[in-house]
Amino acid sequence: MNFRLLGLAVLLTTASPALVPALAPAAVAQQKQTITLEDIWQKGTFAxxxxxxxxxMRDxxxxxxxxxGNLVQNDVTTGQPVQTLVAAQDLKLPGQSQPLPVDGYSFNADEQKILFSTDTEPIYRRSSQSYFFVxxxxxxxxxxxxxxPGKQLYATFSPDGKRVAFVRANNLFVTxxxxxxETAxxxxxxxxxxxxxxxxxxYEEEFDMSQAFSWSPDSRQLAYLRFDESQVPEYNMQKWGPLYPADYRYKYPKAGEKNSVxxxxxxxxxxxxxxxxxxxTETDQYLPRVSWTQTPNLLSIRRLNRLQNKLEILHADAATGKARVVLTDTDKAYVELTDDLRYLAGGKQFLFTSxxxxxxxxxxxDMNGKLVRQLTKGGWEITSIEGVDEKQxxxxxxxxENALLLHGTYSDVHMGLVQNRPLERHLYRINLKGKEKTRLSDATRGTDVVNMSPDCRYYLNYHSEAGDPQVVSLRNGQDGKLVKVLEDNAKLRQKLSEYTLSKLEFMKIGLNGAVGGDQLLVxxxxxxxxxxxxxxxxxxxxxxxGPGSQTVKDDAGGGIAFTNYLWHQLLAQQGxxxxSVDNRGTGARGAAFKKSTYANLGKLETEDxxxxxxxxxxxxxxxxSRIGIWGWSFGGYMTALALTKNADVFKMGISVAPVTNWRYYDTVYTERFLKTPQENPQGYDDNSPVQHADKLRGKLLLVHGTGDDNVHFQNSTAFVDALVKANKDFQTLxxxxxxxxxxxxNTRLHLYRQMTNFVLQNL
Incomplete structure (x- = not known):
């Protein structure tokens, strides 16, 4: 694999469309403050x-x-409150002098009843339990x-507002x-x-799914999933603190092991x-989505096979339970689940992305799965459906689909991405005939995150650019025109201007011999x-x-968390x-680029x-001689692998919460990209850092939380064991x-102080 040196085209973080040489010195600001770790992690200076x-609300x-403590109704066009829907003083229980300390709420359909939650505690990434009040x-x-007794989960009004369904102690109830x-x-x-x-x-971690029930549109029926995880192996974590640490056991299916039925x-x-x-009849499969269509008594079920290379949409009769497959989407590698399936009113058609x-x-x-038409086409990616205005x-x-080309600020030739413009996100609309496509985002660059009203009349637009905090604005859904800026973060911009900050620039790196011919990494x-x-x-x-990810984006953090961006600025202040490079396997550049790493995670990525x-x-x-690397989670895995398989390149690295052997990670994620270990043992072992521990030469800091329910501490202990056996020096935290x-x-402050010191001492 040969790399050739190419000219670099750079897009600066200013709003100016002008292109400048990539390597021109940045202007040195005078009398500026320097960022401290306390600014980032303790004081909230840059929040x-x-x-x-x-x-x-519904209209x-x-x-x-x-x-x-008050629930307030606000006018979207002004951002100003127009009435108090529920006063805090009305949220007192009998015999209580203080209002209920609510932390969340939801309305029923006519907005006359409200579910308030209190004393909410998280369980895993997306689940939580609370006490709910009507x-x-x-x-x-x-x-x-x-x-x-006991807290409730996922409390949800029926559409007619007459009942509430919820989960408690692994059972489903209706009140x-x-x-x-209350009925069980x-x-x-x-x-x-x-x-x-x-x-x-x-399912919660990898399919973004925690609530597993939904009301029918007529409120008469409740569809739900039942998980039998009795055959799933348990993972045990110890909770440290008391004289005898407590065991915490939960079901975690590692690659190749049994899943829930x-x-x-x-x-x-x-x-x-x-x-x-x-x-x-197959039980070794996934049912990651069950929802109601717009047709009475008709359910939509999405079914994935174990290897996740075949996704089927089933339509099931709620009265009889009979189901049929109406659409099948297959891929030689894998099919990704999205939330882009939308059933249209009238019960005749549905939208789907593939x-x-x-x-x-x-x-x-149509409802039989017959293609009516492909609505969008081109060398770019739809990232999500934001809304459907069926009346219009x-x-x-x-x-x-970066429309900067239309504004003439830079072109494919400048960025060298040839129909692959992955840095930005913008809002478009198109009619159901595949005509009248319109770009609604009016920004000349950057990233737009959209929250559209149910009727598509308005939307909130969260716009940011590299190193530039977000501007939240209300916009018209018909033409994208600005109605009102709701938050411009002007104070934060002023604060940032008082500090010594560098411009985040983008460049291209030419890669020969990649999938699909010459490729350019951003x-x-x-x-x-x-x-x-x-x-x-x-x-x-x-x-x-990791697969489908991006760290190189034109948004507030440059594709990463703003706090990491600020830490990188702190290191830039230190010289x-x-x-950051998006290697092969990352997202927004088409299936061939993303799936080129299939069945061999880590190989092409670390080569890149x-x-x-x-x-x-x-x-x-x-x-x-002083090039280092660091990353978290999949990035921690990449760092550990880079320091071992490419020990001649990297002087040091910080590997945070890494997977070190994909045999230790969960079924859904791992098998999607690697198949099962039984089918593809080499794909698991050839690029495990544990197998290459004897190659370590640079300085390594290995960081992990012992209560990590996602990437288990076991990963780091296995790597440490291999490093000790290879007689390699390293540091752990x-x-x-x-x-x-x-x-x-103070955990993050402490962690980043150790990481900063490690960089300063070893790079």
Missing amino acids: AKSVPGFNW GRYYSSLSQ YDRATKKLTPLSQA DLATMQ VTTDGVENRILNGGADWV VTAAVYDVAAARTTKLDVG EKDGYRHLYLY GFVYYTST ASILKPANFDPSKKYPVLMYVYG YIIV QAAAARFLGQFPFVDK YYPNRNHGIGGG
């Missing part, structure tokens, strides 16, 4: 503001929010959802709000064995009758503000590199150049990172009871 507690003209706006009565009578839909729920209406750990059913509320849905032409695009089908016949979506580079091209600088590379490091080492201002995010209290 960006948003529009807190924003929830669209699209108002939104609600919590303000000092508030009636007409009577101002506040009532506990349940009198039974009739007229009588407050299921009774067989048992911890670490049977779950009803709530997803197991791996998942079934689907429908409960008829009036008849108190449960009907099982026909999801096939990568079947090489890029994720939008398709319209338009679909709203965000995509990587990268970002952050140089010291007083950069002098006649001097030599050390380089620290930041990597994630380091920070570079090493080749990029060698590429950087050719520049006269880079000290090629572990955080008791911290999860994958390694946070809480």
